[in-house]
């Protein structure tokens with residue numbers, strides 16, 4: 216079974232700050248790091264490190280070759296990545312002293328996905344293959360429609376959440392992986408139980424994973440709910456923790472068929488990611504996750 220992740224590739228500029236910058240304020244960062252990132256790229260790396268056969272679809276500009284190389288080195292198939300004239304997508308990220316982040320995104324090449332490109336990429340896949348999507352590229356709705364026609368299983372991480380998400384053909388999505396804030400914006404409900412109930416009323420055949428920050432995560436479908444605690448670590452940088460969770464959950468689910476095991480591996484891997492700096496570089500290998508004493 217193949218996994219196609221059609222998603223963003225970003226260059227992350229990460230500024231270490233005592234606190235997030237306020238309106239009108241000028242404040243010096245204590246450190247600048249440049250990391251490969253983008254929710255798409257991060258999730259592809261997590262999927263591959265957790266053992267899946269992953270193909271990445273998406274765009275880079277002339278300044279994005281290092282990102283393609285990073286994916287390749289992690290074991291991701293990069294042959295479906297297109298080169299465009301537009302500058303590569305990038306993110307300006309502030310990380311504060313508690314490890315929290317705030318992100319400015321510039322879509323660039325990520326927003327140059329074309330209809331013809333979608334057809335060409337999907338040609339490589341068959342019914343039953345997985346498609347993973349986030350919300351950092353254009354034409355997400357068209358990709359969902361076409362992949363559904365092909366019989367692919369569609370996984371959506373509706374992040375970053377915006378109005379465009381509501382316009383997507385969400386009834387064609389098999390799996391939602393989202394956090395509480397995204398869940399609230401999508402359903403209008405606040406309590407995790409109510410968010411899950413509302414999503415299952417709207418999409419009764421969907422399978423849902425809701426992450427609850429420090430309170431863990433929960434899997435829900437029409438028949439069952441499974442809860443998972445977090446593994447506690449000292450937070451250094453939370454960037455890409457959600458992406459690591461998504462990649463490890465889907466990859467482990469494909470490998471083992473067990474939601475319980477997938478939630479546990481995702482919780483372990485994202486705890487390790489939180490304890491390290493950067494997006495892609497913080498994503499652990501399977502050996503690290505299995506060997507970690509957490």
Ligand code: RIB
Nearest residue numbers: 225252253254306455494
């Ligand atoms: O989820 C983390 C990612 O969000 C960063 O790598 C950044 O590029 C933004 O897309």
